[in-house]
Amino acid sequence: MYSEKFQKSLAAVEAAREKNIALEPERMTAKQKEDLLAAYHPDYKADQFEVLKIGPNKGEKVPTELAEMLQAHSRISADSVDLSNPDYETDVLIIGGGGAGSSAAIEAHEAGADVMIVTKLRIGDANTMMAEGGIQAADKPNDSPAIHFVDAFGGGHFAAKRELLSKLVCDAPEAIQWLSNLGVEFDKDADGTMITTHGGGTSRKRMHAAKDYSGAEIMRTLRDEVLNRNIPVIDFTAAIELIMDENGNAAGAVLMNMETKELLVAKAKTVIIATGGAGRMHYQGFPTSNHYGATADGLVLGYRAGAKLLYAETLQYHPTGAAFPEQIFGALVTEKVRSLGAKLVNKNGEVFMHPLETRDVTAASVIRECSDRGNGIDTGNGFGVWLDTPMIEKIGGEGTIMKRIPAMWRMFDKYGIDIRKEPILIYPTLHYQNGGLDITPDCMTTNIKNLFVAGEAVGGIHGKNRLMGNSLLDIIVFGRSAGKSAAKAAKDTTVGELTLKHIEKFENEIKEAGIETSAVSPKLLPNYTKQNNI
């Protein structure tokens, strides 16, 4: 049920629906897309980026909000923590209890290492839990890792590190097999054939799913396995700084109890950063589809210790986040809605683009409609355009929505909007961190020994844009690999004396560069209290 102020525009949408269904909107030319992106895609807005003045990526630009965190003060000073009496000692310390961290923990444990996970919220309170769509793997006879490679390389604007991408695609089928053996319930036909579909940018149907709870099914199974192995999970405990040893190798982390603020020291032979994405940084003021703890902490931890970032300037904005009602602002409206026939319609009832352009182009086009063209609908919380869902029922027949996208129906029905009868309002939402820490195929950072990274905190696997289904895949492939590599490296490691000198050094760099800031990092959690304006 939309209130009075939407009715005029709604009437225009309804009046034009039959005509709009019949309409075959033109695809944009390469040049049109280029111009559109340059003018409206958030990644191209020069004034929203800042050049880093210090650190390993000095001279490169990153989003302003990230620059502030990367060049902020530590939450502690180098001499305020006693490193001589660690609260925890382990072989492999894993920071982050999402899909990547849990996979790493299982494999490191399997390899015989002592492992522990520290995580900011609970294990599984993570982006992994929220993935609906699915996970890619080239396991059908008409497909191959090579075809998968080409799809992903092109989709990522030809910028992926090839040695990482080839590992991703070649280890994919085994990743699916591993998950199956852990008990993940993939959608299958009666004879065991995987039910697979297309995702944006795939040339073969290789999207495996577990209904529309793919990520949740994977995450809860991994969590169960971690617990079965009695791997210690220290929850509500964030890493706020890496600890190094005198040889310059990663050797643990300073932890903070999120509830009591108590500081703790974890000493380890090897460290894995698996802290996930950055949606809650709300770059450029965008809403987000991400979980509460997605604040780019891992990038900050690594950067302060001297690890390099790759492609940190590229973010993925999903074109269709919910713009209304306010309660679900930013939540993901799956791409499937458009594949099933719903078109994007502006305030006047006009279809303004082909609904199946790539994610970045679609997002830019929606932004143009809502800004310069003035054709957006005022939602009371910004602007949005209509996604005309009733078209789906007209095209596919009554019942299509309940059969194919029941979760979407439920999400809006809670707020009195029946998407079978009424369109929904959407606006791009901050969805995925394409860039992150730079690693080699064994998951070690390129320049700090014994510091490993896996999952959304890694940069370079996908290049500058990630295809749907390749992220759930990367957290398994690289999560497992990081666990194995870290366990192996731990065997040959004797930790030298612990130090936090890098914090002091970084403080000096801040001063020398003339950066004046009161910010501290990592951010840990966004603040949505009223005093802070929601």
Next chain:
Amino acid sequence: MENMVNIFLFGKKYSVPENLTIMTAMEYAGYQLVRGCGCRNGFCGACATIYRIKGERELKACLACQTKVEDNMYIATLPFFPLVKQVYDMETIKPTEAVMMQLYPEIYACVGCNACTKACTQGLNVMQYIAYAQRGDFEKCAEESFDCVMCGVCSSRCPAGISHPQVAMLARRINGKYLAPGCDHLENRVKEIKDGSFNELIEALMQKPVEELKELYNTREIEK
């Protein structure tokens, strides 16, 4: 001006805009959440909450991130509930009825009160999936419990002390690993890769100049 409603957080009264969820209303009231907030979108089960509307008898349960505030709502969050999770080795476990008897014998003490089903934040037929588990019908238990977010609300209402979501988790894993049909094309592909069948193709892609890869990408054939 926004319409305001009165809510009671742990008994204390706050006036908040009526269009907020319980979660955002708590933040509006000034709580900086740490516990009880995970995905913020109905997937993780971190935000289990119980409430009663003043004057009504029924105690309701919900997910705070998925539920709008109402006037005179008395709210208490349930950010942690002590569930029992047994540990087991998936490699050696046998998919038989006896497993449930060994690991979660309390399910056989179910009194059929249906309190779990009434409380489920996902609208699942919880009592039914427990009944399937009792019978060792793991497939049905898995199917019926699939949308469970493991929030633990059902368990908080159960007189028999059953940890429903953990029972269901075990059933789903057994079903996924042992009862679902195997997958030949997957096994084959894993073997082919191990045998190096794709090494040459991949190696060629690693060496190709970007221009050639662009050509390959732009002219690739797309499965209908």
